[in-house]
Amino acid sequence: MKPNPHPASAPLAWVKSSYSGNNGNCVEVAALPDGGRALRDSKTPSGPIVTLSDRNFAAFITGAATGEFDRA
Template sequence: MHQTYNGMPATKLNGARWQKAHRSNSQGNCVEIAELPGERIAVRNSRHPEGPALIYTRPEIEALILGAKDGDFDNLIG
């Protein structure tokens, strides 16, 4: 895999195994994630799989997931 950078086309992440939450809806309004080498995580919009990927470190994603579990972002949903 070539060097990864924030905003790179998701299609350039060869070998990435994208996954989305089981709660995702059937209209494709989903966020997909993929584990990358080097303790990195890629995030993309499922409606635009060829679009840009945001690249995060594992600790950044862990903080996001733990914050969501703790209800830190409950004010963002109806």
């Protein structure tokens, strides 16, 4: 993962989960032209962006779904 202020020259189509409320505490995801994904905090859309390859994004989603990142 690496912060990247401008992952693509074309505008990205940001989406957030339909499970997200309107409290602004969401992660938004955008598909990149190379098949990877960009992630950002919905509270600060002009802030840092993390880019992941498609393989690393899949691993991230699997880890999140299995509780790998849950706080103890």
